[in-house]
Amino acid sequence: MLDWMKDALHAQETGGLSWHASAWMAKRRWESTQKSIDSFLMDQTMEQTELLLIGGSAGWMMSGSWLAKFKSIRVIDIDPLASLFFYLNHGKTLKKSGTAWRFERRDGLRELTLLVKESPHSFIWFDNVLGQQCFKLKDEDLVLRQLKHIKEILKYRHWGSIHDWLSGPVDLVIPDSELPEIFRDQRHSIAFASNESLASNGENTLVVNNKSMDFDVGTQMLLSQVNARGEWQDHLSAEVFPTSQTCQLIPWFFKPNYCHFLLASFIKPSP
Numbered sequence: 001m002l003d004w005m006k007d008a009l010h011a012q013e014t015g016g017l018s019w020h021a022s023a024w025m026a027k028r029r030w031e032s033t034q035k036s037i038d039s040f041l042m043d044q045t046m047e048q049t050e051l052l053l054i055g056g057s058a059g060w061m062m063s064g065s066w067l068a069k070f071k072s073i074r075v076i077d078i079d080p081l082a083s084l085f086f087y088l089n090h091g092k093t094l095k096k097s098g099t100a101w102r103f104e105r106r107d108g109l110r111e112l113t114l115l116v117k118e119s120p121h122s123f124i125w126f127d128n129v130l131g132q133q134c135f136k137l138k139d140e141d142l143v144l145r146q147l148k149h150i151k152e153i154l155k156y157r158h159w160g161s162i163h164d165w166l167s168g169p170v171d172l173v174i175p176d177s178e179l180p181e182i183f184r185d186q187r188h189s190i191a192f193a194s195n196e197s198l199a200s201n202g203e204n205t206l207v208v209n210n211k212s213m214d215f216d217v218g219t220q221m222l223l224s225q226v227n228a229r230g231e232w233q234d235h236l237s238a239e240v241f242p243t244s245q246t247c248q249l250i251p252w253f254f255k256p257n258y259c260h261f262l263l264a265s266f267i268k269p270s271p
């Protein structure tokens, strides 16, 4: 019962009531990010009609039209209140599309191997959950190992994820509603410490998790465009996708002066 209450309140520092309240209050500010996610998801073609949705929560940032494409959805989340809010946000749309959905309160990462075996025909989508494991596990090595291992577990499956990569304070000079335009169609391969990095000239170095970090030119430009300031946080999720995987970089103005860089990609099964 105590665990239930704690997970309902803050889901091991990754969500819970505090997440639902923030999402509800920030609905307007998050709208442009939500639209970018929506078009990213809707652009993909997939043959699966079943979805295994890990960290679905209430689907505050999720595209209802994308969810409605599936015949059935299994929502996995540790937050016991997620199903109520998911129903409030998407119940009507899913009823209309005839999509059956059910919620299971389970740890989608600890039980990943089992979950994917139980759903052999599903497309697997991690919805803004992998970048939160640094708060849940509080052990950098463990998080890195766990996140790196996902691509091995899912090697022969069609899967994808959107997750926090970096986040930190910004000092915007143009309205945040205009920024998604700048980021639109930014296809980006993760390339840390690239030789081309602007950060190496010393002027644009960004402090991330207490260390100076170099970025490839594309990321550095985006960091300049949002006027990144102060110390940023690394969500330890840079190695989730296979090396040199092309990702979509999506800005998310979590708060007016605090921006998250989300990475999103779809991974095809290995032949």
Ligand SMILES: C[S@@+](CC[C@H](N)C(=O)[O-])C[C@H]1O[C@@H](n2cnc3c(N)ncnc32)[C@H](O)[C@@H]1O
Pocket: 011, 014, 015, 016, 019, 023, 054, 055, 056, 057, 058, 059, 060, 061, 062, 076, 077, 078, 079, 082, 106, 107, 108, 109, 110, 127, 128, 129, 132, 136
């Ligand atoms: C930032 S919220 C995601 C929000 C959701 N995708 C949305 O649009 O509302 C992160 C969610 O992941 C859940 N979560 C965190 N770690 C998890 C895990 N290991 N297994 C399942 N759910 C997890 C939290 O309970 C929370 O609901």
